[in-house]
Amino acid sequence: MSSPEFVFEETVRIYDTDTQGIAHYASYYRFFTNAIENYMKEKVGISYPIVNDNLWFVMVESQAIYKRPLRLGDQITVLLSPKALSKKVVRFDITIIKGGEKATEGYVVQASIDPKNWKAIEIPDELIEKITKV
Template identity: 25%
Template structure:
């Protein structure tokens, strides 16, 4: 998976200093992962309804390199680092479009869980196959 998703910075994304509030980078990353799944043919509400699963964040880390500001156009990338039967680790970076400056370097651990018990569950084979083929 080498996915790239565009994001524009809005006022609501910034803090009192006029830069993107640190936690919003995780929101941008979440959007990119959701769109990646959608591009693979999987809507999150359908996964919940038809497969009885959701993907939840197990871990998240970010290294902030430079600030993004109001009205910047960004690229949020995603690359599958590893996967197992029940989870995956995705490297996600945020770049400013135009100068391609790396603003935030992140890594997110995702686990597939049963919607009823919230216990880890194997990623359905149809989904895992698409993920593997997207590598």
């Protein structure tokens, strides 16, 4: 993962797990999204994924590689590193750490759209600057 990083602490909850108490693969995307949402609110100063009536962020690609299982009650650290891929697309590289070891790594790619017509639009330069400056 490239730096700089935003650090978000999370707990694996009962609704994140399957009957064996292991985090279900879909829960990792909850961890990813919670980290991005907190980053956008705390560091960028915008609501997410709906920035305003004219700018939304939508997921266009994602990946997660599971290296170690997460279990009910685990305290995890989600590391987030954003970068602009273009004036319309942002990528968030994500690593989940549990007990000092890498448990998961992945990314989320999001495009900016105009919700009135669902067409990609450019992210204002000042917003790209805020998003990519952790």
